Amino acid sequence: MVAPLRIALAGLGTVGAGVIRLVEANADLIARRAGRPIVVTVVGARDRNKDRGVDLSPYAWEDDMVIMGEREDVDVVVELVGGSDGPALSCARTTIEAGKALVTANKAMIAHHGLELAAKAEAAKVALKFEAAVAGGIPVIKALREGAAANAIERVYGILNGTCNYILSTMEDTGRGFGEVLSEAQAKGYAEADPAFDVEGTDAAHKLSILAAIAFGSKLDFAAVETSGITRLTAADIAQADALGYVIRLIGMADTEAHNGSQRLFQRVQPHLVPFDHPLAHVDGATNAVVAEGNFSGRLLFQGAGAGEGPTASAVVADLIDIARGEVGTPFSVPVAELEAMAPAGAGQRQGRAYIRFMVADRPGALAEITAAMRDAGVSIESLIQKGRAADSGAVMVAMVTHEGPESAVSEAVRLLKGSDSLLEAPLVLQILGD
Amino acid sequence: MVAPLRIALAGLGTVGAGVIRLVEANADLIARRAGRPIVVTVVGARDRNKDRGVDLSPYAWEDDMVIMGEREDVDVVVELVGGSDGPALSCARTTIEAGKALVTANKAMIAHHGLELAAKAEAAKVALKFEAAVAGGIPVIKALREGAAANAIERVYGILNGTCNYILSTMEDTGRGFGEVLSEAQAKGYAEADPAFDVEGTDAAHKLSILAAIAFGSKLDFAAVETSGITRLTAADIAQADALGYVIRLIGMADTEAHNGSQRLFQRVQPHLVPFDHPLAHVDGATNAVVAEGNFSGRLLFQGAGAGEGPTASAVVADLIDIARGEVGTPFSVPVAELEAMAPAGAGQRQGRAYIRFMVADRPGALAEITAAMRDAGVSIESLIQKGRAADSGAVMVAMVTHEGPESAVSEAVRLLKGSDSLLEAPLVLQILGD
Numbered sequence: 079m080v081a082p083l084r085i086a087l088a089g090l091g092t093v094g095a096g097v098i099r100l101v102e103a104n105a106d107l108i109a110r111r112a113g114r115p116i117v118v119t120v121v122g123a124r125d126r127n128k129d130r131g132v133d134l135s136p137y138a139w140e141d142d143m144v145i146m147g148e149r150e151d152v153d154v155v156v157e158l159v160g161g162s163d164g165p166a167l168s169c170a171r172t173t174i175e176a177g178k179a180l181v182t183a184n185k186a187m188i189a190h191h192g193l194e195l196a197a198k199a200e201a202a203k204v205a206l207k208f209e210a211a212v213a214g215g216i217p218v219i220k221a222l223r224e225g226a227a228a229n230a231i232e233r234v235y236g237i238l239n240g241t242c243n244y245i246l247s248t249m250e251d252t253g254r255g256f257g258e259v260l261s262e263a264q265a266k267g268y269a270e271a272d273p274a275f276d277v278e279g280t281d282a283a284h285k286l287s288i289l290a291a292i293a294f295g296s297k298l299d300f301a302a303v304e305t306s307g308i309t310r311l312t313a314a315d316i317a318q319a320d321a322l323g324y325v326i327r328l329i330g331m332a333d334t335e336a337h338n339g340s341q342r343l344f345q346r347v348q349p350h351l352v353p354f355d356h357p358l359a360h361v362d363g364a365t366n367a368v369v370a371e372g373n374f375s376g377r378l379l380f381q382g383a384g385a386g387e388g389p390t391a392s393a394v395v396a397d398l399i400d401i402a403r404g405e406v407g408t409p410f411s412v413p414v415a416e417l418e419a420m421a422p423a424g425a426g427q428r429q430g431r432a433y434i435r436f437m438v439a440d441r442p443g444a445l446a447e448i449t450a451a452m453r454d455a456g457v458s459i460e461s462l463i464q465k466g467r468a469a470d471s472g473a474v475m476v477a478m479v480t481h482e483g484p485e486s487a488v489s490e491a492v493r494l495l496k497g498s499d500s501l502l503e504a505p506l507v508l509q510i511l512g513d
Numbered sequence: 514m515v516a517p518l519r520i521a522l523a524g525l526g527t528v529g530a531g532v533i534r535l536v537e538a539n540a541d542l543i544a545r546r547a548g549r550p551i552v553v554t555v556v557g558a559r560d561r562n563k564d565r566g567v568d569l570s571p572y573a574w575e576d577d578m579v580i581m582g583e584r585e586d587v588d589v590v591v592e593l594v595g596g597s598d599g600p601a602l603s604c605a606r607t608t609i610e611a612g613k614a615l616v617t618a619n620k621a622m623i624a625h626h627g628l629e630l631a632a633k634a635e636a637a638k639v640a641l642k643f644e645a646a647v648a649g650g651i652p653v654i655k656a657l658r659e660g661a662a663a664n665a666i667e668r669v670y671g672i673l674n675g676t677c678n679y680i681l682s683t684m685e686d687t688g689r690g691f692g693e694v695l696s697e698a699q700a701k702g703y704a705e706a707d708p709a710f711d712v713e714g715t716d717a718a719h720k721l722s723i724l725a726a727i728a729f730g731s732k733l734d735f736a737a738v739e740t741s742g743i744t745r746l747t748a749a750d751i752a753q754a755d756a757l758g759y760v761i762r763l764i765g766m767a768d769t770e771a772h773n774g775s776q777r778l779f780q781r782v783q784p785h786l787v788p789f790d791h792p793l794a795h796v797d798g799a800t801n802a803v804v805a806e807g808n809f810s811g812r813l814l815f816q817g818a819g820a821g822e823g824p825t826a827s828a829v830v831a832d833l834i835d836i837a838r839g840e841v842g843t844p845f846s847v848p849v850a851e852l853e854a855m856a857p858a859g860a861g862q863r864q865g866r867a868y869i870r871f872m873v874a875d876r877p878g879a880l881a882e883i884t885a886a887m888r889d890a891g892v893s894i895e896s897l898i899q900k901g902r903a904a905d906s907g908a909v910m911v912a913m914v915t916h917e918g919p920e921s922a923v924s925e926a927v928r929l930l931k932g933s934d935s936l937l938e939a940p941l942v943l944q945i946l947g948d
Contacts (some may be wrong), residue, residue, distance in 0.1 A: 380816075
């Protein structure tokens with residue numbers, strides 16, 4: 079047996095403890111599959127004395143995770159500290175500069191600094207891997223970077239945030255409202271005390287920007303992701319979607335469009351109406367799922383647990399096994415210097431069907447005003463429902479589904495209605511996921 | 514740019530033509546991702562003059578595919594001849610013996626000779642890759658071998674034959690019988706003129722045996738797969754399953770069980786009742802899907818087109834890109850010498866719920882005889898339906914679902930009923946897919 083691959087773990091939260099448990103529990107099969115043992119040699123975290131439910135006595139303790147990669151007894155640093163900057167980024171930089179491989183589950187850091195780190199890793203000829211940063215235990219980075227590598231990817235999209243999916247599918251199952259279900263999810267530990275990062279779509283946007291860079295060979299561009307979350311969705315929206323044959327899911331969607339001879343990159347995180355017969359309509363609870371549509375493979379779907387100790391540790395250790403097998407590769411699907419800088423594509427050019435929901439004052443003329451705006455903007459209405467007044471408010475819900483048409487027309491209709499006394503709040507516009 | 518990877522194509526059927534189209538259409542992106550161009554240099558097939566819809570003039574023609582690997586202008590041979598033995602096997606052997614890499618879509622050859630070929634490839638230090646042999650365009654071999662490599666796989670199962678799935682989901686949608694739907698599938702080209710290989714489960718069994726070897730690190734053992742097909746399923750079975758909350762899918766299922774300190778391998782291809790809320794219940798048409806349950810990852814699902822020119826070519830070229838990137842690896846998840854020889858596990862020790870359907874003579878006592886046999890064998894019945902006599906026969910259908918219990922008890926009940934005058938045919942026993 080050749081020398082073991084020696085791991086330093088920076089960060090000992092849930093995932094760090096999971097990596098230790100996994101490497102211990104599956105040590106024999108990992109050694110057989112990797113061709114050499116994978117052993118943790120060094121660990122470090124902010125607080126040495128916290129009980130993490132795993133025995134840390136076999137491992138050297140390193141207070142300063144920034145210098146872990148410089149230690150002689152370390153081949154790979156696994157960064158599980160979190161946060162886009164700060165200690166995580168310092169640790170990543172010094173590790174790569176020390177000529178050691180880096181594995182990370184840190185989507186925020188890759189979304190913000192992935193290009194810089196990848197360029198450094200390529201220059202140092204060391205591996206930089208981040209399978210665990212997107213969709214937890216699902217090996218979707220590998221699937222896109224390698225499994226679907228023969229394809230021009232036409233579209234990549236999916237359910238990238240387990241907390242949002244848990245909330246939406248629970249609202250669907252129980253008929254309860256967003257706030258109530260969020261509180262319950264927080265009580266159960268499925269949602270953070272500060273849930274903004276998840277429910278406002280930022281976490282999904284981090285992951286989408288990473289997927290898009292790999293799928294399209296484009297320069298990672300997190301800042302260009304149009305992001306909206308699930309906080310405005312009501313039980314009535316979910317019920318209305320259901321009546322129309324849809325579920326609502328927070329979808330991260332990316333594709334490219336030709337523009338004056340070059341490619342523009344479209345990236346958006348937004349709740350979508352998903353038709354019952356689409357595979358993503360059956361993705362419930364904290365599950366994640368990613369669809370990649372290749373020009374030869376057709377539609378590929380990858381589904382599994384999007385977070386959690388075991389699944390995330392599974393992805394981290396898969397990266398370690400690749401490194402132990404001698405794979406260096408490029409962090410993205412092509413070397414960083416060959417990633418294309420693509421300008422952001424706005425939504426205006428896109429065609430699609432939309433769900434538009436208005437909360438209107440219950441008085442004559444409101445519906446006429448809305449439908450006139452639709453007509454003037456050239457939006458063709460496929461179906462429209464006005465729901466009787468809620469008992470405890472003067473608000474009436476008007477929900478419509480449009481025919482296929484330009485998104486710009488819907489935006490124009492919304493603009494025309496801006497400031498209308500008939501509307502009690504801004505209209506909610508959701509895209510309908512098309513084939 | 515480094516030297517191109519030069520490919521010889523042995524076999525120019527649908528998939529061969531697809532590989533040529535793919536390599537031409539996506540040449541630029543493949544070169545960027547692989548780090549070098551991938552070019553076809555040599556082609557060969559039985560009939561040189563057949564029109565295949567692709568221009569073969571740029572390529573050298575080689576009549577004898579067995580010597581393709583010996584040519585100086587070839588780095589990798591892609592074997593797409595088909596058949597477990599004969600020219601395909603000769604081509605594979607001579608290619609590897611010549612020190613060249615082999616990529617194949619040939620599930621029958623890998624199921625029968627995969628161990629021999631893998632041992633030869635390891636000895637010659639060349640790549641042997643067969644992503645396209647299982648589940649078409651879905652990169653499931655890679656997902657199991659690499660993406661889920663950190664896990665002890667507890668169970669691997671899925672929908673592995675698109676023809677059967679097309680027939681079953683069409684029966685479900687239309688209420689028509691097996692024979693009628695099969696004829697239509699043949700007319701549309703979704704099923705072969707001789708459909709036995711598909712509808713009797715052999716094709717799925719080939720794929721299952723390959724998946725099992727990779728998932729469990731066991732010696733590939735195609736002969737041990739218990740196989741039954743879909744030919745006995747009737748429209749009434751589909752309707753009855755639907756009424757109970759299930760669809761019927763042909764499932765290949767493999768897992769291991771401890772026995773006297775070693776592991777036994779269970780492999781079975783059989784129609785199963787799949788609960789509506791299971792992701793496989795929503796896999797329709799010619800789609801394939803594979804589920805792998807890892808001890809840390811939890812349930813992973815991979816879904817996509819299981820066959821066809823584009824998807825299969827996508828998988829073939831993904832293997833070529835891996836080879837161009839310099840990956841050799843082992844054909845299975847561990848070296849052949851380390852694959853465990855596992856004795857086959859019979860179904861007798863298994864626990865589960867079953868659907869049992871009887872066609873009985875319409876006369877007093879038949880139901881009493883069946884239920885007595887269940888009682889005597891210790892089978893506990895959860896629900897039972899007797900359907901009125903069909904208009905054109907004297908047969909009555911009795912369908913039941915059992916409580917969780919040993920499969921051996923169901924087999925015993927069937928044995929007790931053997932030779933009974935009440936039964937017009939042997940009972941049909943299908944397992945219910947459990948969590």
